[in-house]
Amino acid sequence: MQTPWPPLPTTTPKDIEWRLPRRARSVGRARALFRDQAASWELPQDVTDTAELLLSELMTNAYRHARVPAGREIRARCLLTQDRLRITVTDADATLPAPATAGPDDVSGRGLALVVALADDWGARGRDCGIGKEVWFEMSLVPGVSEEASRRVSGGAG
Secondary structure, three states, X not given: XXXXXXXXXXXXXEEEEXXXXXXXXXXXXXXXXXXXXXXXXXXXXXXXXXXXXXXXXXXXXXHHHOOOOOOOEEEEEEEXXXXXXXXXXXXXXXXOOOOOOOOOOOOOOOHHHHHHHHOOEEEEEEOOOOOOEEEEEEEEOOOOOOHHHHHHHHOOOO
C-alpha cells in the first residue's frame, strides 16, 4: 500500500527580500517597501505598525554600526507564514548585537531594547557564508499571542 503524501499547507509561505545600499535613506526606503508589502499581504494594522518600527530599528543599526567596506549592501527579508511574520536584516559586519541600557539623557541605544520588548521572538547569528550577520524578529499573527509582548513593555499582567 502506498503511503499518502503529507497534507499540503493551507497557505504557501510568502517571502520577499530587498537589497539596499548601506545609506541612511535606505532605512526609510525599507519602511516604505515593507508598508506596501504588508498591505498586499493584508497584515493587521497593529502588526504592520510594530513590524515597521522594528524593521526601522534593525536597518538603522545595520546602517550606523556595521563596520564594513564601502559598497556593501543591507538586506531586508520578510517571510510570512500562516501564523507568523519573520523579518531578517543582514549586513556584512560579523559583530553580533546586544541590547544596550540607555540612560535618560541618551539620544540613542534603545533600538534593540524595543525589538526585545515588542517582538514575540528575536535573535542574531553569523551568516552561513562566514561574512556578516543576520538579525531577525518574529511576530505572531494569531490574535492574543502578540499581546504578551505588549504586557512586557507596559509591565502589566494583562
